[in-house]
Amino acid sequence: MNGKGRLILMPNTLDFGVDDSLDLRDVLPQRVLDTAARLSHWAAENAKTTRSLLKRVSEVTPLAQPLQALQIAELPRQAKGRAAGDDSAAWRALLAPALAGHDVGLISEAGLPAVADPGARLVALAHEAGIEVVPLSGPSSLLLALAASGLNGQSFAFVGYLPVDAAARIARIRELEALSAKSQQTQLLIETPYRNEALRQSLLTTLKPSTRLSISVGLTLPGGWTRTATAADWKRGNSPALPDRVPAVFALLA
């Protein structure tokens, strides 16, 4: 159209390398696999996991170019505890191939890029540069967890991670529960897997007995499951600890 390439939002699987025996065709449409196989330029949250995904793609659909020939650039990382410097130039550089007419794939560690990851900044820059943005259909653990929860799917919010500090975490859980009660809005949150069980305990000791809590573990993976019950029922259930290496999504509705 305008001589520019497009920014293609490429979904990833939800296995985070935990279980790469999964058939990609279980979670990704054929067209998405074909598109991934065709792209020569990538902007990736992690180049290594992108290569490993593309290797799996190549087992289903031949890549247009050998893996070694692909240009996979990583999103700039912000050093922890340091104020954001002016790294716009590094971000803009990722779009240079698109300005030169090549489609660029944006891919994150899992699920849809630019959702619950740093990629949105690249998408915003693409809009500013007049580069067309094309999102491709794929799994989102947040939306699959919401659908499987049976909680309100007509009003919901994703709020990311809770504070690590115990008092701040409890205050935040109470705040989310009040918000949920006020607007009947399902609140979705995530945690790094090794803290899954600790988050569950915080939720169960803090939430009112009647508040419904849904936990989804390992969605789309073998053995994945979703359970929804009131906080009171979760406590009575004496359920085993959550796995510490499998991603989970938590949803609550007060």
Next chain:
Amino acid sequence: MNGKGRLILMPNTLDFGVDDSLDLRDVLPQRVLDTAARLSHWAAENAKTTRSLLKRVSEVTPLAQPLQALQIAELPRQAKGRAAGDDSAAWRALLAPALAGHDVGLISEAGLPAVADPGARLVALAHEAGIEVVPLSGPSSLLLALAASGLNGQSFAFVGYLPVDAAARIARIRELEALSAKSQQTQLLIETPYRNEALRQSLLTTLKPSTRLSISVGLTLPGGWTRTATAADWKRGNSPALPDRVPAVFALLA
């Protein structure tokens, strides 16, 4: 496991019958198509559109049974303007095949079931009845629009439809803009297609000039697009009216 069937959450395409020339393999994984072809029992928002989807599935993957032999039950509808009667029995009846050992597919008019549609109630009943709930990967216009917007994907909310009454609608837009500014939370909303342009006008006349507005139209469909700009830039841009028969998703970040 327990002799019961499962409730399978079956994603639909996003074409709403607007464009059924789309290849299903563009948006649905092969496994989802195979699963759809295997199920003999369905709970559907709309039996007619479910049949038409399954007909399209049959062109890609043979159905295990002829279309005519499938049991497709519709979700009970609440009569408008009438208080909800006790229709639990009608809802529970939809799960009878699962209690008898058959997998039941839950499917909505578009995208993931139980998200922005009435299906969540059936999912909640499945949890209560100890029926396993299995969400399958598919397109969600809300999450694709969020990803393509470049707005904050680390905190976002879907708030459904706005009030139809003009004054109430303006008040609600101001409320959502304030909420977004306070918590840097992207607010996602939808409208029935024939009111797309009216909603855009309300947003442009109500939002602050610096608030970013993203509009996605016809995602995953040929000619679909996403544009993100400040309210001021949208107004300057003199953009043509939004189509009145294609679904759109609106996202704002103040």
